[in-house]
Amino acid sequence: MILTEKNRVEITQKNLIKKKDLRGLIFKYYTNNNQYTALSFHMSNFENDLFIVDWQLSVEEKSGIDKSSN
Secondary structure: OEEEEOOEEEEEEOOEEEEEEOOOOOEEEEEOOEEEEEOOOOHHHHOOHHHHHHHHHHHHHHHHHHHHHO
16 A cells, blocks of 8 residues: 655555655666666656556566565
């Protein structure tokens, strides 16, 4: 579950909850099996909830693949 509110984002994954300020958040997301890291970004990046949900699902899928490989 991911919640967004103004300048903050809450990500819950594997019983781990993290709250970061979107103005200086460092995060990783996967697209087409490629990993990207963003050091900073604008709030406009998170206006679309689908983008955040897709990012979360992509990370989970990638983790699942990594576990299967190991």
